[in-house]
Amino acid sequence: MSAKIPSVSQLSSRIIRVLGMNPGPMTLQGTNSYILGTGKRRLLLDTGEPDHLEYVNNLKQVLSKESISLEHIVLSHWHRDHVGGLQDIYKHINPDDATIWKHKGTDPESQSTDFMPENKTLQTLSDGQVLTVEGATLRCVYYGVIFIVIINSTLK
Template sequence: MTAFVPSISKLSERVIRVLALNPGMMTLQGTNTYILGKGKRRFLLDTGDGTKPEYIELLKTTLAANDSIIEAIIVTHWHNDHIGGLSSILNAFKNDYKVYKVIDKHDDCKDLKLYPVKDNQIFKLEDITLRLLHTPGHTEDHLAVYLEEEKALFSGDCILGEGTSVFTDLWSYMNSLRRFLSLKMNVIYPGHGPIIENPIEKVNEYILHRERREQQILNCLPHEKSEAIAIESLVEVVYKDTPIQLHSVAANNARLHLAKLVKEGRVGITEGDYTKYWIK
Protein backbone atom coordinates (compact mmCIF):
# COMPACT_ATOMS: atom_id res chain seq x y z
CA MET A 1 0.00 0.00 0.00
CA THR A 2 1.90 3.07 -1.21
CA ALA A 3 -0.45 5.68 -2.63
CA PHE A 4 -2.53 7.95 -0.43
CA VAL A 5 -6.25 7.86 -1.20
CA PRO A 6 -8.24 10.76 0.34
CA SER A 7 -11.51 10.05 2.12
CA ILE A 8 -13.43 12.16 -0.41
CA SER A 9 -12.23 13.01 -3.92
CA LYS A 10 -14.00 14.76 -6.78
CA LEU A 11 -12.41 12.93 -9.69
CA SER A 12 -14.42 14.45 -12.54
CA GLU A 13 -17.61 16.41 -13.07
CA ARG A 14 -19.60 13.17 -12.78
CA VAL A 15 -17.47 11.11 -10.38
CA ILE A 16 -16.94 11.51 -6.64
CA ARG A 17 -15.04 8.81 -4.77
CA VAL A 18 -15.90 8.17 -1.11
CA LEU A 19 -13.52 5.82 0.67
CA ALA A 20 -15.26 3.24 2.87
CA LEU A 21 -12.54 3.57 5.55
CA ASN A 22 -11.92 -0.18 5.75
CA PRO A 23 -8.18 -0.59 5.02
CA GLY A 24 -6.67 -4.07 5.04
CA MET A 25 -4.45 -6.58 3.30
CA MET A 26 -7.13 -7.39 0.71
CA THR A 27 -8.84 -3.99 0.58
CA LEU A 28 -5.67 -1.83 0.32
CA GLN A 29 -6.57 1.71 1.46
CA GLY A 30 -10.21 0.63 1.69
CA THR A 31 -13.11 0.04 -0.69
CA ASN A 32 -13.69 2.81 -3.20
CA THR A 33 -17.37 3.70 -3.47
CA TYR A 34 -18.50 6.17 -6.09
CA ILE A 35 -21.24 8.78 -6.37
CA LEU A 36 -22.03 9.08 -10.07
CA GLY A 37 -23.79 11.94 -11.83
CA LYS A 38 -23.85 15.72 -11.67
CA GLY A 39 -27.52 16.51 -11.17
CA LYS A 40 -29.84 16.17 -8.21
CA ARG A 41 -30.27 12.41 -8.61
CA ARG A 42 -27.15 10.21 -8.59
CA PHE A 43 -26.12 6.57 -8.56
CA LEU A 44 -24.07 5.02 -5.75
CA LEU A 45 -21.63 2.32 -6.83
CA ASP A 46 -20.77 -0.14 -4.01
CA THR A 47 -21.35 0.33 -0.29
CA GLY A 48 -18.24 -0.66 1.68
CA ASP A 49 -18.46 -3.32 4.39
CA GLY A 50 -20.78 -1.62 6.89
CA THR A 51 -18.25 -1.59 9.73
CA LYS A 52 -17.48 2.13 9.81
CA PRO A 53 -20.24 4.60 10.86
CA GLU A 54 -17.83 7.35 9.79
CA TYR A 55 -18.30 6.26 6.18
CA ILE A 56 -22.04 6.94 6.40
CA GLU A 57 -21.28 10.46 7.65
CA LEU A 58 -18.87 11.00 4.75
CA LEU A 59 -21.58 9.87 2.34
CA LYS A 60 -24.17 12.19 3.88
CA THR A 61 -21.77 15.15 3.91
CA THR A 62 -20.75 14.61 0.28
CA LEU A 63 -24.32 14.32 -0.97
CA ALA A 64 -25.39 17.42 0.96
CA ALA A 65 -22.42 19.43 -0.29
CA ASN A 66 -23.41 18.59 -3.86
CA ASP A 67 -27.16 19.12 -3.27
CA SER A 68 -27.83 15.57 -4.43
CA ILE A 69 -29.63 12.39 -3.42
CA ILE A 70 -29.12 8.70 -4.19
CA GLU A 71 -31.39 7.48 -6.97
CA ALA A 72 -30.30 3.83 -6.88
CA ILE A 73 -27.41 1.62 -5.77
CA ILE A 74 -25.34 -0.63 -8.03
CA VAL A 75 -23.20 -3.37 -6.47
CA THR A 76 -20.24 -4.82 -8.37
CA HIS A 77 -20.21 -8.22 -6.63
CA TRP A 78 -21.14 -10.21 -3.54
CA HIS A 79 -17.95 -9.77 -1.47
CA ASN A 80 -18.70 -8.18 1.88
CA ASP A 81 -16.37 -5.20 1.38
CA HIS A 82 -18.60 -4.15 -1.55
CA ILE A 83 -22.12 -5.11 -0.44
CA GLY A 84 -21.77 -5.31 3.36
CA GLY A 85 -22.63 -1.65 3.91
CA LEU A 86 -25.96 -1.89 2.15
CA SER A 87 -28.15 -2.26 5.25
CA SER A 88 -26.35 0.58 7.03
CA ILE A 89 -26.94 2.92 4.09
CA LEU A 90 -30.61 2.01 3.73
CA ASN A 91 -31.17 2.50 7.47
CA ALA A 92 -29.18 5.74 7.66
CA PHE A 93 -30.98 7.36 4.74
CA LYS A 94 -34.39 5.93 5.67
CA ASN A 95 -34.95 5.06 2.05
CA ASP A 96 -35.83 1.90 0.19
CA TYR A 97 -33.44 2.39 -2.73
CA LYS A 98 -33.47 -0.10 -5.56
CA VAL A 99 -30.29 -2.14 -5.43
CA TYR A 100 -28.99 -3.63 -8.66
CA LYS A 101 -26.50 -6.47 -9.19
CA VAL A 102 -25.99 -9.77 -10.98
CA ILE A 103 -27.84 -12.28 -8.82
CA ASP A 104 -25.54 -14.90 -7.28
CA LYS A 105 -25.85 -17.94 -5.02
CA HIS A 106 -23.69 -16.16 -2.43
CA ASP A 107 -26.11 -13.26 -2.03
CA ASP A 108 -27.22 -13.04 1.59
CA CYS A 109 -29.11 -9.80 2.02
CA LYS A 110 -31.89 -11.27 4.18
CA ASP A 111 -34.99 -9.15 3.63
CA LEU A 112 -33.38 -6.74 1.18
CA LYS A 113 -34.63 -7.03 -2.37
CA LEU A 114 -32.00 -7.14 -5.11
CA TYR A 115 -32.93 -6.27 -8.67
CA PRO A 116 -31.17 -8.41 -11.29
CA VAL A 117 -29.24 -6.83 -14.14
CA LYS A 118 -28.10 -8.13 -17.52
CA ASP A 119 -24.92 -7.72 -19.48
CA ASN A 120 -24.84 -4.43 -21.43
CA GLN A 121 -27.85 -3.07 -19.57
CA ILE A 122 -28.01 0.74 -19.69
CA PHE A 123 -28.74 2.95 -16.69
CA LYS A 124 -29.48 6.61 -17.43
CA LEU A 125 -30.12 9.79 -15.56
CA GLU A 126 -30.40 13.24 -17.13
CA ASP A 127 -26.62 13.72 -17.29
CA ILE A 128 -25.10 10.28 -17.15
CA THR A 129 -25.17 6.97 -19.05
CA LEU A 130 -23.84 3.81 -17.41
CA ARG A 131 -23.38 0.52 -19.25
CA LEU A 132 -23.19 -2.51 -16.96
CA LEU A 133 -20.72 -5.20 -18.06
CA HIS A 134 -20.93 -8.72 -16.65
CA THR A 135 -17.25 -9.53 -16.16
CA PRO A 136 -16.95 -12.85 -14.29
CA GLY A 137 -13.67 -14.26 -13.04
CA HIS A 138 -12.95 -12.46 -9.79
CA THR A 139 -16.39 -13.75 -8.83
CA GLU A 140 -19.11 -15.24 -11.00
CA ASP A 141 -21.42 -12.25 -10.47
CA HIS A 142 -18.84 -9.51 -11.03
CA LEU A 143 -19.93 -6.29 -12.73
CA ALA A 144 -17.83 -3.54 -14.25
CA VAL A 145 -19.47 -0.24 -15.12
CA TYR A 146 -18.66 1.95 -18.13
CA LEU A 147 -19.42 5.68 -17.95
CA GLU A 148 -20.05 6.53 -21.58
CA GLU A 149 -19.86 10.34 -21.38
CA GLU A 150 -16.34 10.19 -19.94
CA LYS A 151 -15.11 6.88 -21.40
CA ALA A 152 -14.35 5.78 -17.85
CA LEU A 153 -14.35 2.20 -16.58
CA PHE A 154 -15.21 1.27 -13.01
CA SER A 155 -13.38 -2.03 -12.81
CA GLY A 156 -14.56 -3.29 -9.43
CA ASP A 157 -12.08 -5.95 -8.32
CA CYS A 158 -11.13 -7.10 -11.84
CA ILE A 159 -8.33 -4.52 -11.83
CA LEU A 160 -6.93 -2.78 -8.75
CA GLY A 161 -5.11 0.50 -8.40
CA GLU A 162 -2.13 -1.34 -6.90
CA GLY A 163 -0.89 -4.92 -7.28
CA THR A 164 -2.90 -7.69 -8.92
CA SER A 165 -6.31 -9.13 -8.16
CA VAL A 166 -7.42 -12.61 -7.12
CA PHE A 167 -9.85 -14.71 -9.11
CA THR A 168 -12.03 -17.80 -8.83
CA ASP A 169 -12.16 -18.70 -12.53
CA LEU A 170 -9.09 -17.77 -14.57
CA TRP A 171 -10.61 -18.65 -17.93
CA SER A 172 -13.50 -16.23 -17.34
CA TYR A 173 -11.21 -13.67 -15.74
CA MET A 174 -8.91 -13.52 -18.78
CA ASN A 175 -11.90 -13.13 -21.09
CA SER A 176 -13.15 -10.25 -18.94
CA LEU A 177 -9.75 -8.53 -19.07
CA ARG A 178 -9.62 -8.90 -22.84
CA ARG A 179 -13.12 -7.49 -23.10
CA PHE A 180 -11.88 -4.30 -21.46
CA LEU A 181 -9.46 -3.83 -24.36
CA SER A 182 -12.43 -3.41 -26.71
CA LEU A 183 -13.54 -0.31 -24.79
CA LYS A 184 -12.41 3.23 -25.46
CA MET A 185 -11.04 4.12 -22.02
CA ASN A 186 -9.60 7.36 -20.73
CA VAL A 187 -9.31 6.18 -17.14
CA ILE A 188 -10.03 3.23 -14.84
CA TYR A 189 -11.60 3.80 -11.43
CA PRO A 190 -10.84 0.60 -9.46
CA GLY A 191 -12.64 -0.95 -6.50
CA HIS A 192 -9.48 -0.47 -4.40
CA GLY A 193 -6.48 1.80 -4.71
CA PRO A 194 -5.74 4.96 -6.72
CA ILE A 195 -7.14 5.75 -10.16
CA ILE A 196 -5.44 4.27 -13.23
CA GLU A 197 -4.62 6.84 -15.87
CA ASN A 198 -2.98 4.42 -18.33
CA PRO A 199 -5.93 2.03 -18.74
CA ILE A 200 -4.87 0.06 -21.83
CA GLU A 201 -1.34 -0.38 -20.52
CA LYS A 202 -2.66 -1.58 -17.17
CA VAL A 203 -5.07 -4.12 -18.68
CA ASN A 204 -2.29 -5.50 -20.88
CA GLU A 205 -0.02 -5.66 -17.83
CA TYR A 206 -2.61 -7.79 -16.01
CA ILE A 207 -3.02 -10.10 -19.01
CA LEU A 208 0.74 -10.48 -19.50
CA HIS A 209 1.27 -11.26 -15.81
CA ARG A 210 -1.16 -14.19 -15.99
CA GLU A 211 0.18 -15.41 -19.33
CA ARG A 212 3.72 -15.48 -17.96
CA ARG A 213 2.61 -17.45 -14.90
CA GLU A 214 0.73 -19.86 -17.15
CA GLN A 215 3.84 -20.42 -19.26
CA GLN A 216 5.90 -21.10 -16.14
CA ILE A 217 3.39 -23.77 -15.18
CA LEU A 218 3.40 -25.31 -18.64
CA ASN A 219 7.20 -25.41 -18.63
CA CYS A 220 7.11 -27.58 -15.51
CA LEU A 221 4.59 -30.13 -16.77
CA PRO A 222 5.70 -33.39 -18.42
CA HIS A 223 4.42 -34.44 -21.83
CA GLU A 224 3.65 -38.01 -20.81
CA LYS A 225 0.68 -39.06 -18.68
CA SER A 226 2.83 -41.66 -16.98
CA GLU A 227 5.04 -38.83 -15.67
CA ALA A 228 2.18 -36.56 -14.53
CA ILE A 229 2.94 -34.44 -11.46
CA ALA A 230 0.92 -33.11 -8.54
CA ILE A 231 0.41 -29.44 -7.67
CA GLU A 232 2.79 -29.65 -4.71
CA SER A 233 5.68 -30.51 -7.04
CA LEU A 234 4.68 -27.68 -9.34
CA VAL A 235 4.57 -25.11 -6.54
CA GLU A 236 8.08 -26.02 -5.38
CA VAL A 237 9.44 -24.97 -8.77
CA VAL A 238 7.15 -22.18 -10.01
CA TYR A 239 6.83 -20.47 -6.63
CA LYS A 240 10.35 -21.19 -5.35
CA ASP A 241 10.81 -17.52 -4.38
CA THR A 242 7.52 -17.41 -2.46
CA PRO A 243 7.76 -17.82 1.34
CA ILE A 244 6.83 -21.36 2.30
CA GLN A 245 4.02 -20.15 4.58
CA LEU A 246 2.31 -18.82 1.46
CA HIS A 247 2.63 -22.03 -0.54
CA SER A 248 -0.96 -23.03 0.22
CA VAL A 249 -2.11 -19.77 -1.39
CA ALA A 250 0.27 -20.38 -4.28
CA ALA A 251 -1.11 -23.89 -4.70
CA ASN A 252 -4.65 -22.54 -5.02
CA ASN A 253 -3.44 -20.04 -7.60
CA ALA A 254 -1.73 -22.83 -9.55
CA ARG A 255 -4.87 -24.96 -9.30
CA LEU A 256 -6.92 -22.18 -10.93
CA HIS A 257 -4.37 -21.81 -13.72
CA LEU A 258 -4.49 -25.56 -14.32
CA ALA A 259 -8.30 -25.59 -14.33
CA LYS A 260 -8.19 -23.06 -17.18
CA LEU A 261 -5.65 -25.15 -19.12
CA VAL A 262 -7.72 -28.30 -18.59
CA LYS A 263 -10.84 -26.45 -19.81
CA GLU A 264 -8.96 -25.43 -22.94
CA GLY A 265 -7.86 -29.03 -23.56
CA ARG A 266 -4.17 -28.19 -23.27
CA VAL A 267 -3.50 -30.10 -20.06
CA GLY A 268 -4.64 -33.53 -18.93
CA ILE A 269 -5.79 -34.39 -15.42
CA THR A 270 -5.72 -37.82 -13.75
CA GLU A 271 -8.75 -39.29 -12.05
CA GLY A 272 -8.77 -40.42 -8.44
CA ASP A 273 -7.90 -39.03 -5.03
CA TYR A 274 -4.42 -37.75 -5.91
CA THR A 275 -4.75 -35.40 -8.87
CA LYS A 276 -1.83 -35.05 -11.27
CA TYR A 277 -1.32 -33.08 -14.49
CA TRP A 278 0.52 -33.37 -17.78
CA ILE A 279 0.62 -31.61 -21.15
CA LYS A 280 -1.66 -33.22 -23.69
Protein backbone atom coordinates in the same frame (compact mmCIF):
# COMPACT_ATOMS: atom_id res chain seq x y z
CA MET B 1 4.36 3.33 -0.05
CA SER B 2 1.67 5.09 -2.04
CA ALA B 3 0.18 8.47 -1.22
CA LYS B 4 -2.76 8.54 1.17
CA ILE B 5 -6.13 8.67 -0.59
CA PRO B 6 -8.51 11.29 0.87
CA SER B 7 -11.75 9.95 2.34
CA VAL B 8 -13.70 11.89 -0.32
CA SER B 9 -12.33 12.90 -3.74
CA GLN B 10 -13.95 14.74 -6.65
CA LEU B 11 -12.40 12.75 -9.51
CA SER B 12 -14.21 14.69 -12.25
CA SER B 13 -17.34 16.80 -12.63
CA ARG B 14 -19.29 13.50 -12.83
CA ILE B 15 -17.50 11.22 -10.34
CA ILE B 16 -17.05 11.51 -6.58
CA ARG B 17 -15.08 8.75 -4.84
CA VAL B 18 -15.94 7.91 -1.22
CA LEU B 19 -13.35 5.70 0.45
CA GLY B 20 -14.79 2.78 2.44
CA MET B 21 -12.63 3.51 5.52
CA ASN B 22 -11.82 -0.21 5.75
CA PRO B 23 -8.06 -0.52 5.16
CA GLY B 24 -6.64 -4.01 4.88
CA PRO B 25 -4.48 -6.36 2.79
CA MET B 26 -7.24 -6.91 0.22
CA THR B 27 -8.74 -3.39 0.28
CA LEU B 28 -5.46 -1.43 0.57
CA GLN B 29 -6.55 1.99 1.93
CA GLY B 30 -10.20 0.98 1.68
CA THR B 31 -12.85 -0.18 -0.75
CA ASN B 32 -13.88 2.59 -3.13
CA SER B 33 -17.45 3.55 -3.80
CA TYR B 34 -18.46 6.11 -6.39
CA ILE B 35 -21.25 8.66 -6.74
CA LEU B 36 -21.88 9.10 -10.46
CA GLY B 37 -23.75 11.77 -12.41
CA THR B 38 -24.35 15.52 -12.47
CA GLY B 39 -28.01 15.93 -11.55
CA LYS B 40 -29.90 15.99 -8.26
CA ARG B 41 -30.48 12.19 -8.44
CA ARG B 42 -27.30 10.13 -8.76
CA LEU B 43 -26.03 6.58 -8.83
CA LEU B 44 -23.96 5.01 -6.03
CA LEU B 45 -21.63 2.20 -7.10
CA ASP B 46 -20.91 -0.14 -4.14
CA THR B 47 -21.59 0.42 -0.44
CA GLY B 48 -18.51 -0.59 1.55
CA GLU B 49 -18.50 -2.94 4.55
CA PRO B 50 -20.94 -3.14 7.46
CA ASP B 51 -20.25 -1.22 10.66
CA HIS B 52 -17.97 1.40 9.08
CA LEU B 53 -19.95 4.45 10.15
CA GLU B 54 -17.14 6.83 9.20
CA TYR B 55 -17.79 5.81 5.57
CA VAL B 56 -21.56 6.28 5.98
CA ASN B 57 -21.03 9.70 7.57
CA ASN B 58 -18.71 10.74 4.72
CA LEU B 59 -21.30 9.60 2.18
CA LYS B 60 -24.06 11.45 4.04
CA GLN B 61 -21.97 14.65 4.14
CA VAL B 62 -21.33 14.48 0.38
CA LEU B 63 -25.03 13.98 -0.37
CA SER B 64 -25.92 16.93 1.87
CA LYS B 65 -23.14 19.24 0.63
CA GLU B 66 -24.00 18.56 -3.02
CA SER B 67 -27.79 18.66 -2.33
CA ILE B 68 -28.21 15.32 -4.10
CA SER B 69 -29.98 12.02 -3.46
CA LEU B 70 -29.58 8.47 -4.74
CA GLU B 71 -31.70 7.12 -7.59
CA HIS B 72 -29.79 3.85 -8.02
CA ILE B 73 -27.46 1.81 -5.81
CA VAL B 74 -25.46 -0.66 -7.92
CA LEU B 75 -23.62 -3.52 -6.22
CA SER B 76 -20.78 -4.59 -8.51
CA HIS B 77 -20.50 -8.04 -6.91
CA TRP B 78 -21.41 -9.91 -3.73
CA HIS B 79 -18.20 -9.46 -1.71
CA ARG B 80 -18.85 -8.12 1.79
CA ASP B 81 -16.75 -4.97 1.22
CA HIS B 82 -19.01 -4.03 -1.71
CA VAL B 83 -22.49 -4.93 -0.39
CA GLY B 84 -22.07 -4.92 3.40
CA GLY B 85 -22.66 -1.21 4.00
CA LEU B 86 -26.12 -1.23 2.42
CA GLN B 87 -28.05 -1.71 5.67
CA ASP B 88 -26.05 1.06 7.38
CA ILE B 89 -26.75 3.40 4.46
CA TYR B 90 -30.48 2.74 4.79
CA LYS B 91 -30.35 3.11 8.57
CA HIS B 92 -28.43 6.42 8.61
CA ILE B 93 -29.18 8.05 5.24
CA ASN B 94 -32.51 6.41 4.31
CA PRO B 95 -32.50 6.61 0.49
CA ASP B 96 -35.94 4.95 0.46
CA ASP B 97 -36.75 5.54 -3.19
CA ALA B 98 -33.37 4.35 -4.54
CA THR B 99 -33.45 1.19 -6.63
CA ILE B 100 -30.93 -1.45 -5.50
CA TRP B 101 -29.31 -3.45 -8.34
CA LYS B 102 -27.04 -6.51 -8.48
CA HIS B 103 -26.42 -9.29 -10.97
CA LYS B 104 -27.64 -12.60 -9.55
CA GLY B 105 -24.35 -14.34 -10.36
CA THR B 106 -23.88 -18.07 -10.78
CA ASP B 107 -22.14 -19.18 -7.59
CA PRO B 108 -24.08 -19.99 -4.39
CA GLU B 109 -22.53 -17.13 -2.37
CA SER B 110 -23.73 -14.55 -4.88
CA GLN B 111 -27.34 -15.70 -4.36
CA SER B 112 -27.45 -14.46 -0.75
CA THR B 113 -29.53 -11.40 0.09
CA ASP B 114 -28.45 -11.24 3.75
CA PHE B 115 -27.01 -7.77 3.10
CA MET B 116 -30.39 -6.32 2.07
CA PRO B 117 -32.26 -3.88 4.32
CA GLU B 118 -35.64 -5.07 5.60
CA ASN B 119 -38.56 -4.52 3.24
CA LYS B 120 -36.33 -3.62 0.29
CA THR B 121 -36.31 -5.46 -3.02
CA LEU B 122 -33.17 -6.32 -4.93
CA GLN B 123 -33.50 -5.75 -8.68
CA THR B 124 -31.55 -8.08 -10.96
CA LEU B 125 -29.15 -6.57 -13.47
CA SER B 126 -28.90 -8.32 -16.83
CA ASP B 127 -25.82 -8.58 -18.96
CA GLY B 128 -25.66 -5.50 -21.17
CA GLN B 129 -28.26 -3.57 -19.18
CA VAL B 130 -27.83 0.20 -19.20
CA LEU B 131 -28.59 2.46 -16.23
CA THR B 132 -28.76 6.21 -16.73
CA VAL B 133 -28.88 9.25 -14.48
CA GLU B 134 -28.25 12.83 -15.56
CA GLY B 135 -24.59 12.99 -16.58
CA ALA B 136 -23.83 9.26 -16.32
CA THR B 137 -24.61 6.11 -18.27
CA LEU B 138 -23.44 2.68 -17.12
CA ARG B 139 -23.38 -0.48 -19.20
CA CYS B 140 -23.30 -3.55 -16.99
CA VAL B 141 -21.26 -6.48 -18.21
CA TYR B 142 -21.26 -9.84 -16.43
CA TYR B 143 -17.93 -11.66 -16.30
CA GLY B 144 -17.64 -15.06 -14.61
CA VAL B 145 -18.57 -14.91 -10.93
CA ILE B 146 -17.83 -11.19 -10.69
CA PHE B 147 -20.10 -8.53 -12.10
CA ILE B 148 -18.20 -5.69 -13.72
CA VAL B 149 -19.66 -2.30 -14.47
CA ILE B 150 -18.23 -0.43 -17.44
CA ILE B 151 -18.70 3.29 -17.19
CA ASN B 152 -19.63 5.12 -20.35
CA SER B 153 -17.09 7.58 -21.73
CA THR B 154 -19.42 10.45 -20.76
CA LEU B 155 -17.83 10.24 -17.29
CA LYS B 156 -14.60 12.03 -18.21
